[in-house]
Amino acid sequence: xQSVAQPEDQVNVAEGNPLTVKCTYSVSGNPYxxxxxxxxxxxxxxxxxxxxxxxxxKGSYGFEAEFNKSQTSFHLKKPSALVSDSALYFCAVRDPYxxxxxxxxxxxxxxxxxxxx
Amino acid sequence: NAGVTQTPKFQVLKTGQSMTLQCxxxxxxxxxxxxxQDPGMGLRLIHYSVGAGITDQGEVPNGYNVSRSTTEDFxxxxxxxxxxxxxxxxxxxxxxxxxxxxxxxxxxxxxxxxVL
Numbered sequence: 477x478q479s480v481a482q483p484e485d486q487v488n489v490a491e492g493n494p495l496t497v498k499c500t501y502s503v504s505g506n507p508y509x510x511x512x513x514x515x516x517x518x519x520x521x522x523x524x525x526x527x528x529x530x531x532x533x534k535g536s537y538g539f540e541a542e543f544n545k546s547q548t549s550f551h552l553k554k555p556s557a558l559v560s561d562s563a564l565y566f567c568a569v570r571d572p573y574x575x576x577x578x579x580x581x582x583x584x585x586x587x588x589x590x591x592x593x
Numbered sequence: 594n595a596g597v598t599q600t601p602k603f604q605v606l607k608t609g610q611s612m613t614l615q616c617x618x619x620x621x622x623x624x625x626x627x628x629x630q631d632p633g634m635g636l637r638l639i640h641y642s643v644g645a646g647i648t649d650q651g652e653v654p655n656g657y658n659v660s661r662s663t664t665e666d667f668x669x670x671x672x673x674x675x676x677x678x679x680x681x682x683x684x685x686x687x688x689x690x691x692x693x694x695x696x697x698x699x700x701x702x703x704x705x706x707x708v709l
Contacts, residue, residue, distance in 0.1 A: 485633075508695060510697060510698075517702075518702060519597075519683055519685075519700030519701050519703055520683070520685075520698070521700070522697040522698065522699070525695070527695045566636065572694070580641065580651060580652075581638070581698060582638075583628075583635045583636040584635055585633060585635040586635050
C-alpha cells in the first residue's frame with residue numbers, strides 16, 4: 477500500500493527566509509509525486525509534480541521540490557518566502573503499477589505554513 | 594473557464610436524511626473522484642471513476658454511492674446521513690490516458706456538509 481507522511485503539522489518562517497515543507501513516501505515501485513496548496517475555504521491547487529527525470533522539479537509561484545529516492549523524500553522548497561505563501565500544503569503519491577491502487581492518489585495530512593512579516 | 598463545479602457549497606442535514614452532492618467538469622476529463630477532508634486527516638478518497646459507466650471504491654466508501662452516466666457529471670449520494678459524515682467534500686478530475694497517467698488533479702471549491 478502507498479502512503480505519505482508530512483512530519484510537521486505547522487511550519488513558521490520569516491518573510492524573505494527560505495522555506496522547506498517535508499514529505500516522505502512509501503510505495504512498492506517508482507512513485508509519481510505531487511504537491512498541492514490549499515488557501516482558506518478553497519479547493520486544492522496543483523503546484524508541481526515529479527514523474528521521472530531530473531530530481532529537482534520547479535513549479536508554480538517559485539516553488540521547487542527535490543526527489544530523493546534513497547531517502548524516499550520529496551521536500552517542497554522556496555528560496556524566499558512571501559506572506560502570501562501562507563496556506564496548507566499537501567504532498568501526494570501515486571504508484572502507477574500497484575494494480576487497483578494505481579488509480580488512487582494518496583495525500584498526506586497537510587502542513588500549515590505561516591510566513592511571518 | 595469553469596473547471597470543476599460543485600453544488601451546494603454548504604448543506605445542513607439531520608441524521609437519516611439523504612442528499613446528493615453534485616459535481617460537473619467541463620474539461621472532458623475521464624477521471625473523476627470524490628474526497629473528504631477532515632481536520633488532521635488530510636484528504637481521503639471516497640469513490641472514483643475512470644470513465645462513463647465505470648466507478649470504484651476508494652479508501653472510505655461506506656455510506657456513499659456514486660454513478661457516472663456522462664463524462665461531465667459525477668454525483669455523490671448520501672443515502673442516510675450520519676454525524677460521522679460531517680466533513681468538507683471535494684470533487685476532483687484529471688485527464689486520463691491509462692494506468693500510467695501523469696496528469697494532476699483539478700479540484701472544485703468544496704462542499705461543506707454538517708449532519709446534526
